[in-house]
Each structure stands twice: as C-alpha cells, then as structure tokens.
Amino acid sequence: MTSTLLRSNLKSEIREFLKLAIPLASAQVAQSAIGFADTVMMGRMGADVLGAGGLAAMIFLSIMTTASGIVMGVSPLIAEAFGSEQKNRIEQIARQGIWLTLLISLPLIIITGHLDIWLKHTGQSDKTLQYVNTYLDIMRWGLLPGMGFAALRATVSALSQARPIMIIVVGGTVFNIVWNYILGFGKFGFPQLGLAGLAIASVSALWGMFIALALYVLINQNLKNYRIFQRLHQVKPQILWELVWVGVPIGIFTGLETGFFMVIMFWMGTLGTEVLAAHQVVLQTIVMVFMVPLGISYATTVRVGLWLGRNDRIKIKQAAWVSMSISTLFTLGVSIAFLLFPKQIIGIYLDVQNPDNAAIIAIALPLLLTAAIAQVLDGLQKAVYGALQGLQDTQIPMFMNILGYWGIGLSVGYGLGFGLNLGGVGLWIGQLVATVVVAVLFIWRFNHLSQE
Structure with a gap:
C-alpha cells in the first residue's frame, strides 16, 4: 500500500512538474533563439562583427540577467504564499515586484549608456569597441521591459499559469528574428542597419512581450482576481525588503555567473579575433541548450516553494529530485549529440567548406567537446539551485558561486590558458572545473537543508 502510494505521489509530482517545466523551458529556449539568430546573422556579417557583436550581447545579457535575477525573488515568495493560500500577500508581493523593477532598471539604463568609458580599459580593439557601443546604446532601452517581463513571468509561473508565457515568448522571438533579418540586411525596402538593426529588433520584441504579458494578467479570469495592477501607488517597504533579501543574492549569483563567462570572453579577445569568434560560436550553442535546465530550475523553484508553503518536507525532496533527474537526462542526451556531430553544429554558424573559416573551426572543435562535458553538470547544478531558491536559501549559494567560479574556475582557467x-x-577547462565544484556544493547544501 505504501509503495503504491509513493509511486502515485511520484507520478503526480512528475506530471505537475512537467506542466510547469515544459512551457517555462520552451519559453527560455525560444528567448535564447533571439541570441542564436543574432549570432548566426552576425556570422554572415563577418568575423569582426561576430566577435564584437557577441561581446556586446554578452555584456547586455550580464546586465539583464543580474537585474532580472533580483526581481525573480518574487517567484519563491509568491509560490510559498500560493501554497499556504495567502491571496492578499500574493497581491502585495507582485505589486512590490513591479516597484522593484522600476527602481533597478532606470539607473541601469543610464549606466549602460556610459559603459564605453570602462570598456576602453579592457584591451579590446577600437573597431570592437565601436561595434559594442553601437549595440549597447540601443539595447539599453530594452532593460525596463525585459525586467518588467521577468517580474510578471515570476508572478504568473508561481501561480502555475506558465503556458501563456511560452506563447508570448515564442511570438516575440518570431517577431525578433524576422525583423533582425529585415533591418540587419536591409530587406523589403528597409535600410541595411547591420548590428544596430539587430538591436532595434530585439528592443521592440522585449517591449512587445512585456505589454502582451501585462495585458494577459489584466484580462485572464484567474489572474485578474489577484488585482496585481490595483493600488500600485502603495509602496510596502517591508515586502520590498523581503524581495531584496531573497532576490539580491539571486541577482548577484546570476551576475557573477554571467560575469564569469564575460571575463572568459574578454580573455578570449586578447587571444585574437579568431579565438573570440570560435568561443562565441560554442558559447551561443551552450547558452541555447542551457535554457532548458534554466526553465526547469524556474519550475523547481515554484514546486519546492509550493511545498514549503504547505510545510511538506517529503514533497520538497521529491520535487527537487524529479527536477535534477530530468535536467541531467536532457543535458546528457544533448552532450552525446555534441560529441557525435561537432562539425555539423559549428556549421550552423559558419561555412565549414570555406577555407577562410578553417582557423576558427579548428579552434572551436575542442572547445565544443569540453563544453559538452561541462553542460551535464551545469544542468544538474541549475536544477539544485532552483530547489534552493524555492527554500528561499539564496545567500549561502551566492558565496558558493563566488568560491567555485571566481575563486577556483578563473584561477584554473587562467593558469591553463x-x-x-x-x-x-585551457579557459574552457577552467569553466568545467568551476561547474563541478559548484554542483557538488549545491547538492551538499540542499541535502543539509532538507534533513533539518
């Protein structure tokens, strides 16, 4: 009887988990397809544009993910309130999440517009800096809608309404890719704007997705009962502080993780344009695959947070292990494909038959093989981190991240590279070592907390 009940509970958890994870992971993959399409189009514009444009996109991604990570503190807090059926608290957290978005995004828009002062000291060429500035001067206007979308996405997914997120993101992605092509290459009578065209299309897509999700929250029968957009003028300092307490470590964690890869990219740039271009090809491929474990981690946060609200430790463990198993199986399957078909994957970005690309391809092949191994453990650690977020344990994992990536990973990567x-x-091996360390530390941390 007990065994049958356990199997029934496990099947139920897998079913409910997949209802969240599939739309959220699909939305992340679709969103990352924007960067994927940008990279493919940058590659068609030349190696200089590919390297510099990839660097600019990585800088913007670092800023956006760090800032969005802070407002993602909305998710575990609302999930817990949803589990304990506290409707008023759900409304208040969602509203303060919007306030937090405004407080963070407005200063960041100004800062991003003046990054060229700092970038001059990174050792990049003048041509690279020119491309980077062109891209960032436009992309900074996407910070407000991007963060606003993240806050609303965290709210909607925590209330187990993930499917519309996927639909909106897919629509935004299709819009972005089409207009990337039109504005980037000057099709259908529009001017050829190159890198600037890609940025304009991306900002337009971010605004479109934010507005679409806000309208959905306003008109959906289940969501409009929470009256999220009513009494927005009321600032609740205590709830804002709770969001900051949980969300800032998430933002710092995300920023440090992304910043780690950005430092690696800067180091790649000092090794030459060809190395930077090869790195960008491999990194963009990994980033796109990584969106699935990232979406899984969001679902894990919601499921663990829900069971935390109901004070059910057994279900918390079950939700976490379901997430880790699914994420690991997915990344393992993709890694095998990378090991079997490396040239075909690189061929998505570059013409492998063109002798002008031979040097880039020769560099990219061993990088891709190293990345294939790293992503299995990266998927595992992201799933565990989602569980830790669901338990609202964000401070200690932040310090574990600093130790693993910035202490050990950078040291090993620099020493080998x-x-x-x-x-x-050598730099990619450093990333692999960092991922191993952080995954082990997170698993230890979750086991420690779940036994209390």
Missing part, C-alpha cells in the same frame, strides 16, 4: 599556453581550451 595563459600559464600553460593551452589558450581557449
């Missing part, structure tokens, strides 16, 4: 002259491969 420059000390032993392994170049880009």
